Amino acid sequence: MEKYNPQEIEKKWQKIWEKNKASKMDKDNLKKKFYVLDMFPYPSGTGLHMGHTESYTASDVFYRFKKMQGFNVLHPQGFDSFGLPAENFAIKTGIHPSETTKKNMENYIRQMKSLGFAYDFDEQAVTSDPGYYKWTQWIFGKFFENGLVYKKTTKTNWCRSCQTVIANEQVAEGKCERCGTDIELKEVPSWFFKITDFAEELINDLDKVDWPEHTKKNQRNWIGKSEGATVSFEIKISNENGISNDKFPISNQFSNSNNQIPKQTIEVFTTRVDTIFGCTYLVVAPEHPLIKNQELGIKNQDEIGEYVKKAKNKTELDRMEAKDKTGVEIKGIKAVNPFNGEQVPVFVADYVLGGYGTGAVMAVPAHDERDWEFAKKYELPIRYVIAPLCGSYQRPSMNDYKTYETLEGLKKQIINDKNDEVVKSILTECKISKKAHINDGITIYSDKYSFLNSEQARQKMTEWLKKEGLGKKIVNYRLRDWSISRQRYWGCPIPIVYSPKGEARFVGEENLPWTLPADVDFVPTGVAPLAKSEELKKRVENIFGKGWTAEYDTMDTFVDSSWYFLRYSDPHDDKAFCSKERLEWLPVDLYIGGAEHTYMHLLFARFFVKAMKKIGLLDFDEPFLKLRHQGMVLDAQGKKMSKSKGNVVNPDEMIEKFGADSVRTYMLFAAPLEDEVMWNEQNIVGVYRFFEKVWNYVESWNESYEKDIADNKNNIEFYKKSGDDGPDFRTASRLHKTIKKVSEDIENLKFNTAVSQLMIFVNYIREDKGIGKFLKESMDVPMTIPQLEKLIILLSPFAPHITEELWEKLGHKESIFNEEWPEYDEKLIADEEVEMVVQVNGKVRDKIIVSADISEDDAKQKALSSEKVQAHLSGEVKKIIFVKGKLVNVVV
């Protein structure tokens, strides 16, 4: 008997698959098509990490499963090969990024092949390949022509260390996500994609896709839609004699309305107009134009100027670390609340953001936490105008909240109660609780808007504002346009040239790919590396004429990865990013990848599809119909793997030690796909032993078979018995239950339980002693040829190498992956007898074997006649519950 030697057979089959081009597929056949996609990796110098290994195994298993079910499955792989690490490496060593990248990709491909992943590497998408980025640039051109790209000089996040602009999404805690340097704000001209145009669709269309709920929720939060209203507060200017009514026309660039407001006003944005009677002051952001307005006669101009200057010097991090809210009152002006005519002070404070809403807010400390903090610090009045509907706290006068659940109830209570007990107790409660009450409730002390619930109040107040021309309903998004310019070398060149007058122009389709020049110095100087290229300079002048200059920035690498899934079905096309016919493969049916891409990549890819659809390049609106995340792979102690901790596990070593089949299967067996997996070398031996058992079973099966034939024994009929129902119903039934369970579990990506079911079945055929005598040489439960073949097919998606080998040992010349996935037989999985649990008052007292279709009456009778049950039947039987095929519960 041969020993299971994974290293040997795995290399053997990898060679054969390579030679036979086993992963080739017919992309023009759209019958029963299925597109399963992995998030392609950045080819780093350290090679494939364990996280990739897990998710790529998951998709590979799924791919093989679907393929054997008769689907034509597209299962591609590629490389997100532009990016900073290769460039930083070049700065250090002088080795050109293209060389590093090429070498790393070769290593990745070697590793993926050594894990047995069935990718066709002739059909890759490689983002740094001119044949690919030609189309990145082409799409950029289309966006440009259709007004979805614009250039703007703004304060942008700038990383001093990377010497480049960073997208909002790439800033973490005020630091550069990649290198950890503090982000500063710098005025930089930058190209933007108009992703905000699609904010609404990006939220709504999440309803159309099958994604994890938390991922959808996070995307919605990130886009951050809030519905509210603008309100204009008139400014009163006080002169030495007091308040004057002088009116100056000023333009407010923060205003959302095009109509000029004739009076001097401050426009605020609020989602809680219902609290406006509780507004006790106004706050404007340090960037607000109001404070630069000389005509207002602001008395403490110097003090304010100093505060603003300080605020501007603060980095994002400083702002966040500041525990205390700070601000300065703008002396000499007051703002008038349009609802009650009250004059309230105006402050400038950096807790209000210049870039959101109108850059000014009405402060209602009673019902907003930030305003509460500020008001407490500067001893500003706090006025409660919302009564809680039902609270989580108890108080004697409001212990029965139901009384107040209707507006009428509350109103009546307040009116009836001469002492205003309820209101008083609300106020007391709010004061005692030492915090703002931010929830919706019922308006009080709000003049004619009192005794409305918050929603109604907002509606009525907004209506009035609109009628009076003092405000209107608006929707605000947190999402900003996507800044894509990077002052780096190793990225896709932005295909723009500037005329001598400085006008930007797309280089034109005929000049694509607009190649990345080779003659540059990578060392960052704050000037974009491409500016140093002579070749680029000459190219521009040759094509466009003297005085024309190139755009020197390259694109954010998230642009490259925002459309790569569109390229895979047609990666060699040089007439289109993807031909019309091949575009039929889209959208992606199943996308598997890390949860860290919840915001950026997934949002940007969705934006691309929507934008391309708008232009008419596509006809679907969501790129990924079903999305699942894989969990993180941790070390044996449950710690994150990191270079600095030195606990990074290298897949190569593990394959060398246990074989690819065991590595693959263990990754999926150890925990559910979406959970964290601890990489524990001690545990993987369990999977290795499992394959050894399977191997040994087939080996001894084969030996018996050959021996029986040599001895001219009469067992041949048994082996060849064509049906699955073999001589032993038990084996057939268990096999078919296994087929059912494994098929359903793979379909639902529950690989861990699929593997355990296979283990249960293999334990069964290896263990049984009762009928094992059938084959003399073995203690195993015998299986017929069709049964054994089905078992090996069930194992094949997880362990392609060992199953190919065993398949061959059973005398097959063709690959196992050309076989059909087995289907289960309902008749075989139906049990004739079942174990029925008998409970007394919900406690298990006995288990009896009954026929599966036992009638209710028979079951009850049997249950009652059980001795063990009777021992617990003291007193009268009140009720008997019967659950078919499961249990009887006797209630006494």
Next chain:
RNA sequence: GCCUCGGUGGUGAAAUUGGUAUACACGUUGGACUCAAAAUCCAAUAGUAGCAAUACUGUGAGAGUUCGAGUCUCUCCCGAGGCACCA
């Protein structure tokens, strides 16, 4: 602070979605084989009491709904991840 998941043996984890809690795997202990070790095989493995059959307790804590709760409801505790002045 807010949002989203989680909390089940010594460990990784199952549990047909309200119906036998701990499948499968690792580890541990004992046994077989061996001169011995490794490997392999067999047995035990939630806790307490008992020779045992068995009984009681048990899914982070507490309450509730139910004939019956790991699963549903409420309150609280703990852990992980994400967001964080977005008005």
